[in-house]
Amino acid sequence: MKKFFSLIGMAVLGGAITLGGYKVFFEDTLPAEKLPLNSVQSVQTNYKPAFKTNTTSINADVIDFTVAAEKTIHSVVHVKNISVRTQFNPLDIFFGNGSGTRKYEQIGTGSGVIISPDGYIVTNNHVIEGANDLEITLNNKKKYKAEIIGADKTNDIALLKINVDEELPYTPFANSDTIKIGEWVLAVGNPYNLTSTVTAGIVSAKGRDLEGNGNIESFIQTDAAVNPGNSGGALVNTRGELVGINTAISSKTGSFVGYSFAVPSNIANKIVNDLLEFGMVQEAILGISVDSRYKEEGVKVGEVFNEEGAIKSPLKSGDIIKSINEVKISKFSELRGQLTAKRPGDTVDVTIERDGKLLKKKIILNKRNTYISRVLNISLKDLSAKEKQQYNLKGGAKIIEVGNENLSYYGIKKGFIIIKINNKIVLSASEAQSMIDNSNFGSGNPLYVEFINLQGEIESYGIR
Template sequence: MKKFFGLVGMAVLGGALTLGGYKLLFNETVVLKNKTADTTGIIQTNYNPGFNTKPAAIDAASIDFTVAAERTVHSVVHVKNTSVRTQSNPFAIIFGSGNAERKFEQVGTGSGVIISADGYIVTNNHVINNATSIEITLNNKKKYEAEIIGTDKNNDIALLKIDADIDLPYTPFANSDSIKIGEWVLAVGNPYNLTSTVTAGIVSAKGRDLEGNRNIESFIQTDAAVNPGNSGGALVNTRGELVGINTAITSKTGSFIGYSFAVPSNIAKKIVDDLLEFGAVQEAILGVGIDREYDDEGVRIGEVYYDENANNAQLKKGDIIKKINNVKISKFSELKGQLTAKRPGDYVDVVIERDGELINKKIVLNKRDTFISRILGVSLKDLTDKEKKKYDLKGGAKIIENANRNLSYYGVEKGYIITQVNKKPVLSASEAKSMIDESDFGSGRPLFLEVINLEGEIERYALK
């Protein structure tokens, strides 16, 4: 027994000596409390040891999208467009048997945003284009027939109205100029006929112009997922306010691949106000031509169209437009976006660079009354009240410049007034331009024009 306790004592003494020696020799290298992961593998090229990314990550993660979604989801509607199309039967035409034409219904769908409690709805023009009937379905599944109040094809906006027996939930407009690149936004719509779908993203760019479009636009670009059926839906900020109308995507597949585009709310609101007050969009212009060869920051004026006594004569050829109402102008699409959101007669504060010096000007915007049909090669202008009275017309489009050889061959020249396009009456130069450019002229089908010549006589032509 004594021998056993002696062995135990020796073992305890040996362990104590070993532990004491280890602590004496290795105490400074104990790292169990401060053990960190191995970071020798990958280092980001923009790594800055003085920058702590944790607070930003916390801020991004803490953003609450539920408030914006709840405020918006019930004001975004499903839009069903039914149109009647006519199809020709070539065999019936050749053999003279059966009906040469047959009619069939074509259905398209999209989204819309209720903007007032009494049932006004904003959507895209292409969602309801050529519709013979429009059905609106609310988020609570109730359905209503809609009336078209007005459209603007150039900016792809349409205004609809439904009559409900209750006040409807709606989304208020926000100032789209205030939205910043990198700001969170939600896209709300009905993609693929799925109701009330909400996706999130950030503002990727502003003042974006899409290649291939005939018009110069000023879109808000986001990476919020938008798919077919989202057109006409809402783009809202985190407070649930409308900053844009979702309109387009760029895609090789027809589905979302990372980019979507929305008409800014300032433009959409201005178009809505114009349609309600005037029945047509009032387009405002600075009255200057743009130097298209200038590719630095800003927009350089190539020509001024006003005499020396006009307000806009404050602008001169060679001036570089830098700001409009304190909004930076880097390219023409941004200038276009600012002007599209304004009305004729509005004053704008313009900052220009002239001979290296920044100068502030207050400029009154003018009403655009000249439109160019590039397909037909003519410049058209609205008729004056005097001209309408002289020819007893409600409207028309006066040719002020003609570069079309076919028209010249028939004797149609400067001063002729177009009163009909493809047997439909023309009320304005913008309407004539749209009707001509959206026709099938140039693809084999004739373009029918009715004009009043310089002697006040009516002439009709079929151009091919």
Template structure:
């Protein structure tokens, strides 16, 4: 036993001596840094984590479309138009007993929006164009014959009326200027004759102009699914208010592939009001031409057309920044604002003039028919007796504006075209375009310059 305890004692003493020697020889503290790479969090794109009950309730309320759908679906109608067309078959003339003509019905369908309880309906002009008969089917399947009140082909809007002998559900207009990019909207219509169809999306862009379509230049662009048959249907906000009339889609297949376009409600409402009050659309203008070479933000004034006896607040070179506090970044946005106004309306135009921001109150004037010689982009105008006396000419047509600033002939007087005297702007424009389209390439226009010199222009 003594031997056992002796061995244990020697072991303990040896361990103590070893530890003491280590402390004496290696007195520094050794630190080991253990570095690990940060982990990457992977989240599935179709999964939304719940942070807390309150935030979840707010998110759910923000994307609840049931109220808007319920308020809209009964005011969106199915529009059926029937057109009688004539087809000519030459074989019938020689081998049949007829005159070679055969009449047949062509049926088209689309959508419309009831905008008043007494039965006024807005749709697209292309939905009812050339229709001999228009039939409206409500969401409850009741059918009515519609009367065409008026159309505006330029903005693709038509106004119909039905007599239902009862108050109808309708969708109120919203101010489309207030809608924001990224805001949720619903498209309600009848695609492929599937009645009462509701789709959702967001506003992708505002003031959108479509390439190749120069008549309508201020669309609301959305990614709500719109297909053939949706034309004339409602685009509404989450409160069920009308912000646009669905009109077009961007597609290579004829079906929806991502983008749809709607005429803003402010434009549609103004057209409806004009058709009801005047029977035709009243177009308002600023009285300016645009500098198309300007590519920065805003719209640059290229030329100002002065009316006799009227002070013009705008000047050449001004850059239009906003109208009635609505930002103007490009021409389509300016066009949209003007289309929603009437001649005689007062608007506040904020401009950048040589670096200074100024706000001008301007009374819009009525658009007069513009006569354009498309070959050169010349805007032509009949000379007044006063202008003829001032320029010392008996006959002539004034070049009011030229699109090509490198060959600016604004103010020049056209006196002859290929030796023929001209005194009518419309005929002069037609003659120039006809000659340009002919094979003859030695045409001559005689002009009088701003200094009174006679000049010649060959084309």
């Protein structure tokens, strides 16, 4: 019997030693186990523990979103896009019921932000695109017909106007360059037609470029929940100032899965002013091409284009742009964002790295006449009057840089002139860039392009 109890004691002791060793060596690697759903207890949100801890915490009262929300919800509007579409139905012809075409009404909804007391509203271009009629509903349920003042498809911004007899609540623009990663922001809009919806999050990133979006963008990325219907709505700071226009989400389902993207307020504000003053966006450039092979921090200058009659640029090939007006530039989308918020003729302070030294240069921005197609990775420029006369053309787009090695397979080179894309005549570089980047190329469909080569001969290619 003693032997039996001795064996039991040794087993218990061995188990304790084993358990102790397990806790010492392995416990930290165990995953936390989730509590069963029915074991989760709910407590009121104003619950405060009766004891103090040594950990430092932030009192919830310090971050108050109520002022920003109250200021913004009355200036964010519901936008209803009513468009008439034509549908072809061959069965109608077969059964003798007409021409085979039917017209039907299509309705889309989004959001907009009142930016002045007399009824100017900023929204996304894709919210109002193709509209036959636009209806604006204010937070107080009053409805108005809206007029489109202008739109910029590239940056997805549009300006509307409603005629009112009273001063409207509006949201002022903030300087989006000053917002910081980690700063609290609110997204205000009308997701799924749920009016005056406010969600909170933080700025997750700045200068974000969305892959596959067709354009080089410079979005503010946040984790504030944004869903269909939020497009064109406000992204505001905790003071209720407009820091961005909510534009896109990154999603495989069509619904919010963690991140949303907004056009910075500096860009939106500049586009609004251009549309009001000139009726179109005035694009400013540094007059350079970018070396896309450079993968380190900053933007490397590829080639400098000194236009006839323009002030000679102090930049040189190989310079690395580090900042614009003291705003750090880490990648091309950040450079694009800074330039999009400027006008031709503006002077900017550009910090560059040249031969290992940091230099500051004052540069007067030129008017944009170079356009980059992301789809083909080529830079395009309008033809000069001499070139139009030489080739007897009304317009066209000259390739000034080829960054796509696959195009060498077709023999396409710098200096080729694009005259047709998918059998449509090209009149300008901006038109060529838009036609290429908005085509279905890359989805298994070829791109048919007609060129004038370096010998002045016409060549046609189906690029795949």
